[in-house]
Amino acid sequence: MAYKHDYDKILTRLTIILSKLNDGESLSEKELALEFNVSTKTLQRDFNDRLSSFPIYKENKKWKMQNGFKIEKTKSLEEQLILDIIEKMTESIGGNFATKSHKLLSKIKNEEFNPIYTKLNIEDITDRFDDIKLIEHAIKEKKELECSYENDREGKFQARLKPLKIVNYEGFWYLVAFRDDYLEKYYLKTLSNIKQTDTVFSTDDKIDDLLNNSLSIWFKANIDPFTVRLYADTTATKYFNRRPLPTQSIESVHQNGTMEFTVKITDEMEIIPIIKYWIPHLSVLEPLWIYEMVNEDLQSYLSNQT
Template identity: 70%
Template sequence: MGYKHDYDKILTRLTMILARLNDGESLSVKELSEEFNVSSKTIQRDFNERLSAFHIYQDKRKWKMQDGFSIEKTKSLQEQLVLDIIEKITEGIGGKFATTSHKLLSKIKNEDFNPIYTKLNIEDISDKFNEIQVIEKAIKDKTELECSYENEREGVFKATIQPLKIVNYEGFWYLVAFRDERIQKYYIKTLSNIQPTTQTFETDDEIEELLENSINIWFKADIEPFKVRIYADKIATKYFKRRALPTQTIETLSQDGTMEFNVKITDEMEIIPIIKYWIPHLRVLEPEWINDIIDEELKIYFNNRELNSDRS
């Protein structure tokens, strides 16, 4: 929490200094250090490093904005924050992707200080860059791909697919594609021997809506969505009001801070992991058969736990 507090203070200080410079004020390092209760060295670093991307200069120990130059405060600061956030997201991906994106963003931002911190567990797929380029081109050109794919049930097999979208769910990368007239999902790291073809295919916009309404990679394209009604206690309610699930609609919101809400899904595994994660703060009200699945899996968990305790 200390780092977050420091970043908040730095961002506030820089924003105030920049706004005053933009208003035509001449600012001294000594006065600013006393005003913000930081060292003169810190303020000097603000001007020399953190605000170096803006048209400012020092004249007789006073910092000023260059004549004839002004910034649109809201727009410029918002754009700067967006770039900072994008940079931190790409750092979460790691590998070659993060290195390359940092170089590109540095050309735009022209500074290294970033007051934003994010914690994202996104899979590094920089070792798949060449294959992903082939996939991207096929998606844009709407041409089929020949590839090999491996899964636990079928082992390694060859397939001809019609690639639709590269997607990321819960930090993992997948390719959504048509195969045998059905939408399939492929974990990108298990795709190999990807070869482009000249065979074209047609598609429609339904895939966009399907992905928009999906919660995770378990979605089904050929299943009619069904409704799940969920009870949330006041702890879970705060979260699901802030970050609603796709297709989530609130049914009742009680004065005690609890709520009941509905979610439309196409597969029970879209919602079961979420319910398990939030136990005991979420409870499925209907359909009952989803509760039966959760109850059975919890029984298995506790039985295995007891067995392991007896062995030890």
């Protein structure tokens, strides 16, 4: 049985060996055995088993790192796991974005195997890379944008925007920006003819708090949040405990495994789609007008089924 300090010694030895190889040194098992006061069999096990996932090879009785391979020395196992998750998330986007991100992450990770799998329906925006870079630059430099936009309410029109953030809600990409001092959200793929101007604008940091507390793209600015109180049965309770909504606060937990909780929102459409998704496992306790809106839509749906 190996004790903790034994594992510490092994980890220290392997880290030093990898650091030497990463610096271009050629290593002899005999010399390393003397340096670390271990047997050559231990060093053989290090190279053949413990370091087998790295691109190292033996030539003229010395171990070397393959040309063109570099290890990020500060990368921990936790960071490796994070990189694996990020890679799988970018795969879900697809297109050139996934291909380019895979190449970039491979340079950091130095390995092909990934034990993580994710299924995220994220919109592919690789065809808008040039526009996104332009918008990103305008956000960083706080420069206004001129562009064309089209929606169902106003049709196609010219807009002058103060861009704040590129955001993703439920897999779709939006630009959050001020237009005539009103905070608006623009579906990214319907923006066109985007040009950066020389006009500089100023903002405060409230946009980050607003986004962090939002439940969906329906959030509103300059509106005091209001509280919605909900009842969750055992099925919904498990989910909302695992993945709490922003601003979620548990009011009471019942012995039968159900609970009552509240969320703060700025627009009813932040919560109504969530309630509908979870029917019959989630119901509205307060306010009454939210309950009536959901009930009216439900009755309309049922009447159309007969």
